[in-house]
Amino acid sequence: SQTIHQWPATLVQPVGSPLSLECTVEGTSNPNLYWYRQAAGRGLQLLFYSVGIGQISSEVPQNLSASRPQDRQFILSSKKLLLSDSGFYxxxxxxxxxxxxxxxxxxxxxxxxxx
Amino acid sequence: EDQVTQSPEALRLQEGESSSLNCSYTVSGLRGLFWYRQDPGKGPEFLFTLYSAGEEKEKERLKATLTKKESFLHITAPKPEDSATYLCAVQANTPLVFGKGTRLSVIA
Structure with missing residues (x-):
């Protein structure tokens, strides 16, 4: 069966620091991969999606970037975090x-x- | 622009009191409507996919139905463990568009 792993579960970072969140999927090949942000009282907002290695589509302009270095690995990054980047990813x-x-x-x- | 509106925002039920959650949508060329359950601090858990008007899906105490403009999630004789936020999402030719969810509380 397929499983998805995200880490870390919680993260506290100072403004201006870098960010790297990692996601891996097991049990499937060539999946579509997605990053969302969920703010309190709001729906899920799609940030990025990928249909293959190195293929990234961005849905909203923002301080974040995404990469897909391997088929089942998806990384969300930032060079300098802003207060507005707080949320549930x-x-x-x-x-x-x-x-x-x-x-x-x-x-x-x-x-x-x-x- | 694709839109999804869920109602009510919050619903409080007594254990055993059946009810329905509503998901109204406007989308051009629906290719799927999805229901999810989300517990606090967790990611959404997939429940059902509906593809065409008239389709119905059931799982335990939950039944999802679809018309051309809305979907209902019927909860029959709910239990406290059914308490969660229920999310609806639609997909046309763009990635999923989610509603803000209905927060369901079932009181014993």
Missing amino acids: LCAWSEAPGARNQPQHFGDGTRLSIL
Whole structure:
């Protein structure tokens, strides 16, 4: 069966520091991968998605970047964190869409607090 | 622009008191509607996918239905362990668009 791992679970960082969040998927090949941010009282906001190694699409302009160095590895980064980057970050994967779109499956998230 | 509106924002039920959650959507060319359950501090857990109007899916005390403009998540005889936030999401030719969710509390 497929599993998704995200780490760390919680992170407290000072303003201006760098960031690296990692997500890996097991039990599948060539998945679509996604990074979301969930703010309190708001829906999930898609930040980046990837359909293959080195292929990254950005949904919103922001202080963050994403990379996919391996088939089942997705990394969210920042060179200098802002207070507004605080939130709950979720990684997700799905099978590549065929005739019908497939559901996304989420990790347990990283709670990021910027001080 | 694709939009998803969930109602109510919060729902409090007594154990055994059946009810429904609503997900209204506007999207051009629906390719899937997804229901998720999210517990505090956790990622969303996939429940159902619905692809076309008239389709229904069931799992234990939950039943999801779909029309051309909305979806309902029916909860029959809920238990306290059904307490969670339930999220609806739609997909057309763009990545998933999520609603803000309905926070369900089931009181024993």
